[in-house]
Amino acid sequence: MRQAKFSVGQLVRHRMFDYRGVIFDVDADFQGSDEWYTKVAKSNPPKDRPWYHVLVDGAEHTTYVAERHLRCDSSEDAFDHPLLEQLFQGRQGDHFVPTMSVH
Numbered sequence: 001m002r003q004a005k006f007s008v009g010q011l012v013r014h015r016m017f018d019y020r021g022v023i024f025d026v027d028a029d030f031q032g033s034d035e036w037y038t039k040v041a042k043s044n045p046p047k048d049r050p051w052y053h054v055l056v057d058g059a060e061h062t063t064y065v066a067e068r069h070l071r072c073d074s075s076e077d078a079f080d081h082p083l084l085e086q087l088f089q090g091r092q093g094d095h096f097v098p099t100m101s102v103h
Contacts, residue, residue, distance in 0.1 A: 004028070004050040005067055009088060009096040012054065013073040014065065016043075020073050021054035021063065022096055024087050032064060045069065055081040 004026050006012055012021050030037065030047035037047070045066030052070065054063045057079050074094050088096035 004052075006050075006052060006070060006072075007095075008098055011073040011075065011079070011094050011096075012052070012070040014054075014063075015069050015071055019059075020057040020075065020077075020079065021065075021070075022057075022079060022081070022084070022088070023052045024055055024062070024083070024098075025053035027051045027053075030066075041066070043069075055083055055087070057081060 006023050006026070008023055008026060010023050012023060013019070014021065028050055030051050032051075045068050050067045052065050052067065054065050054070075056063055058081075060082055062083070072094070079091075079096075084096070087099060089099045090097050
């Protein structure tokens with residue numbers, strides 16, 4: 001199993017689309033359908049590397065992103081997403097603290 005570069009609660013920024021996000025789940029490898037991958041993952045990121053479920057700042061949707069498309073975000077700006085308070089109990093530096101223990 002490959003080591004994930006990012007962790008649950010970490011602030012990230014998408015390299016191509018430049019949106020900020022908070023990781024709320026991590027898959028060791030791609031867990032979506034082949035149909036979704038063909039339709040959405042146009043840059044063909046590796047399926048055998050970690051993929052992340054991400055809350056998008058200032059939006060109501062979430063995204064599923066390959067590791068190579070993310071970088072750390074050290075911004076201390078406020079973060080806004082309707083699921084933030086359900087999934088996290090607060091912020092400590094560049095991480096949000098999950099409300100439940102993560103595996």
